[in-house]
Amino acid sequence: MRTVAVVPAYNEADTVGSVVDGTAPHVDEVAVVDDASTDGTPSVARDHGATVLEHTFNTGVGGAVRTGYRYAIEADYDFVVQVDADGQHDPDQVPDLLAAATDCDMVVGSRYHNESIEEYPFVRRAGIRFFTGVVNALGGVDVTDVTSGFRVYRVSMLRRILHKRDAHWAVEQTLDAARQGYRIREVSVEMPTRDHGESQFDLGTLALYPLRMADVVLRVVLFR
Ligand SMILES: Nc1nc2c(ncn2[C@@H]2O[C@H](COP(=O)(O)OP(=O)(O)OP(=O)(O)O)[C@@H](O)[C@H]2O)c(=O)[nH]1
Numbered sequence: 001m002r003t004v005a006v007v008p009a010y011n012e013a014d015t016v017g018s019v020v021d022g023t024a025p026h027v028d029e030v031a032v033v034d035d036a037s038t039d040g041t042p043s044v045a046r047d048h049g050a051t052v053l054e055h056t057f058n059t060g061v062g063g064a065v066r067t068g069y070r071y072a073i074e075a076d077y078d079f080v081v082q083v084d085a086d087g088q089h090d091p092d093q094v095p096d097l098l099a100a101a102t103d104c105d106m107v108v109g110s111r112y113h114n115e116s117i118e119e120y121p122f123v124r125r126a127g128i129r130f131f132t133g134v135v136n137a138l139g140g141v142d143v144t145d146v147t148s149g150f151r152v153y154r155v156s157m158l159r160r161i162l163h164k165r166d167a168h169w170a171v172e173q174t175l176d177a178a179r180q181g182y183r184i185r186e187v188s189v190e191m192p193t194r195d196h197g198e199s200q201f202d203l204g205t206l207a208l209y210p211l212r213m214a215d216v217v218l219r220v221v222l223f224r
């Protein structure tokens, strides 16, 4: 079984090196997707031995992970493990996630199976609950943390669920996978809140949430 780690990274020069170092022993290759950073993230990642896939323009997390998935598909890997570059995902938990993937197609690392969710602000928790509820109701599954970016995919499934939109990529692909009958499991992962760099969440993003979310869900439910 060949495994690649996909690490989306935008201005994470302070943390990406230790993420690459921590992840490399557990996988065959670490591919950092640099989302047009301006702080030298790609050269730090390269210095730590990662393959670096560079975006010319910033796309956001959804676009960055799609580039990584395409790389995994083209290179014919069996599994992808997705790890954030900001230090929120502990690479020591990668083996647990990979082990859980041997008899399923997608493994989601959940903060709801331990106390780490309690660190997150109320609005963020309410958002996670809401998105997770939508995916469970429309996908007939029982996950707790659909927005988690600490995940494993079987690449044969990934080919069939590549998300089309950059916003709400996790909702889109998880709902799509659930509706196609793929096996989804969760594993408990500790995920402290971010303490470096800049979050993908800002006021503009939050304001557009309901509209973008409805767009993504309707597309999956009606057209796939
Ligand atoms: N903020 C941000 N992150 C990006 C972007 N493109 C790729 N990423 C990477 O995608 C990963 C997830 O983004 P985060 O901003 O950490 O999202 P999050 O973990 O849901 O939010 P926080 O809890 O605030 O960190 C990180 O490794 C980022 O470096 C982008 O355009 N903006």
Ligand SMILES: [Mg+2]
Pocket: 084, 086, 088, 194
């Ligand atoms: Mg983060």
